[in-house]
Amino acid sequence: MNIDQYMTDLGRRARVASRAMARASTAAKNAALVAVATAIERERETLKAANARDLARAREKGHDAAFIDRLTLSDKALNTMVEGLRQVASLADPIGEISGLKFRPTGIQVGQMRVPLGVIGIIYESRPNVTIDAAALCLKSGNATILRGGSEALECNTALAKLIGEGLQAAALPQDAVQVVETADRAAVGKLITMTEFVDVIVPRGGKSLIARLMEESRVPMIKHLDGICHVYVDDRADLAKAAAICDNAKTHRYGTCNTMETLLVARGIASEALPLLARAFQAKDVELRVDAESRAVLEAAHIGSLVDATEADWSTEYLAPVLAVKIVGDMDEAIEHINAYGSHHTDAIVTEDHDRAMRFLREVDSASVMVNASTRFADGFEFGLGAEIGISNDKLHARGPVGLEGLTSLKYVVLGHGEVRQ
């Protein structure tokens, strides 16, 4: 197989399909989504059989239990897919909305129309549910998609793609609107992320090493985040009960998510009161504390031991584990400096009762999501009310923070005239 030619062909067909998708009616797109849901319910056993073949191969190759778990298409996962498809069908169609249409002194009317981006490439690892989630969001937002899942999930993804094709056909939409790369050859990814003439944006879904590699090589813009080094800053005007609840939730609700707190910053003025309280709660849940010298002194004075000395590297580490870096800062300005310097511009929160500080923190912390008196765990498309999430972006251009349907669209200017010319 000539990968270059194969991918070019996929790209060309996606581009053609994207034109039809851009003008597809809301009813047709919704009908396709519902038809895919119905097909998945009908073909439940076929899908599980395809998944079983993927799983057998993965076990043969010696993949670990966590990998097998992610690869497994359980009944629960299938139900979630079906539910997700119906939910995306029920979301408002973002396409075609014209906003801000205003008359200009010349007589023309100028506004902005929301339109699809065109062709979206999704690169992901072993979770087969991404195939359906990503396809559903791209379809609803009027885009064509090229899906490149992990090679270990190929049988399952191919089976899912067949059902997506059936749904598209049932709604008289082009089957090329969702294509799955049906080769395990890694060169296919290299081509996908460089064929700028056919692909408008890449959404990578996966671990940090995948994203880092794609960032190096991609010539197509990406909607992505590399890591989530999220902070909670407990201000000296914090309500201690709120601080305790938020810090606990931000760190221990789930250890492995990108919006989990990795560094706790505490204002010097409240440290001797707040830090022992917070530290005891973390240690009760077996969270390892990596502390700066001043935090160690405060905690040891309160008879709290089992502390690890933080190194410079800890301030910029995403643990994704029951480990927390802890540092005392002089004031909010120092906290903001620290967050902007060491963080990953993902999600950061302040706990304070002081209005001016709350507003300054919101404005000056240079992150995609900035919060006052709320857990960083809320940084999520569903929690933010987007209805769905294709990913989270730490970049400042285009979509920033959790990305829903709107992030898969673009605004173009539209001008309505009556024969006007420029003077």
Add this chain to the structure above:
Amino acid sequence: MNIDQYMTDLGRRARVASRAMARASTAAKNAALVAVATAIERERETLKAANARDLARAREKGHDAAFIDRLTLSDKALNTMVEGLRQVASLADPIGEISGLKFRPTGIQVGQMRVPLGVIGIIYESRPNVTIDAAALCLKSGNATILRGGSEALECNTALAKLIGEGLQAAALPQDAVQVVETADRAAVGKLITMTEFVDVIVPRGGKSLIARLMEESRVPMIKHLDGICHVYVDDRADLAKAAAICDNAKTHRYGTCNTMETLLVARGIASEALPLLARAFQAKDVELRVDAESRAVLEAAHIGSLVDATEADWSTEYLAPVLAVKIVGDMDEAIEHINAYGSHHTDAIVTEDHDRAMRFLREVDSASVMVNASTRFADGFEFGLGAEIGISNDKLHARGPVGLEGLTSLKYVVLGHGEVRQ
């Protein structure tokens, strides 16, 4: 001079200044802009003397008249700069606006806050007015700027930078908020477009070869367009008087601008009526017509000669000259196909009285600005009501079309809580 170290230092200082700019008050930013305007008026002769030294050097090097013209800082250019600064000061400050703040079922409020991008690199050629225009827009939008003008304008740009610094200082804003690269070494550009840790976006202003080179090498995202291959499609339901006025204006109002029509598409059903009319008007203004075979037949039947046969290359050429490619298409679908395939996604217009076709054209033409019954020459920040323009973007991500202050900002999510945690 160690260029790498020099640029890194510039970048680091810009990043620090960007934090102060992000929290600068509207009053301080406006005061700085007005102070720069006053300083330019006062130092008019100093600036002209600096420019005279640049001009002498450029003449010595044998640059042509057009180049010298662009480099010249005339009294008119100085007046325009001063006026531009005062106008940007009078524009609404886009920074800090919070939109869409809504309560979620969990009790948190989620909205989006408009914030500066951070550090913007401007790379331009010989026009010294860009120094002031770009600095003014970046300053007003709360960004720090690194300006890299053409080496031929170095004396003038350095003199302007001194006055900008004076204005910043008068408003108690950091002087590093606007820095000029004071070396003619080309390696400085190479560093500027790759130091992603210090520069958030690059805005190139200049000819196609500059932009193309930067596109190849830049690791920092760019707000840019490569070329403007703009179309007017005269539908068979067009009003002929509107078609004549729009086509004339779109082509002949100015030949060298990016929103000038380069290809005229005419529907077969109206060609024998419309094409001779339009062609005679163009030929009366010495516009060379490069026509497809069918257009030639129609025009020759109307006794119109002096036609050049169009080649495939003509459909994707930006002439920037009194030359026009002309083609007959079967219908609007063929016109849209042609525009999407051969155009540059900049600005395209339809002339039609048919409502459904007008709306379909708006939706399906994949360009930054799409127009009905208006001249493509309207694609401009001032004409669109943005108040100012830093450039035009043909990209679909982030800003698309004419880019004003808003294009130099980003939306981050803000969450206002009262101690909420995620369930």
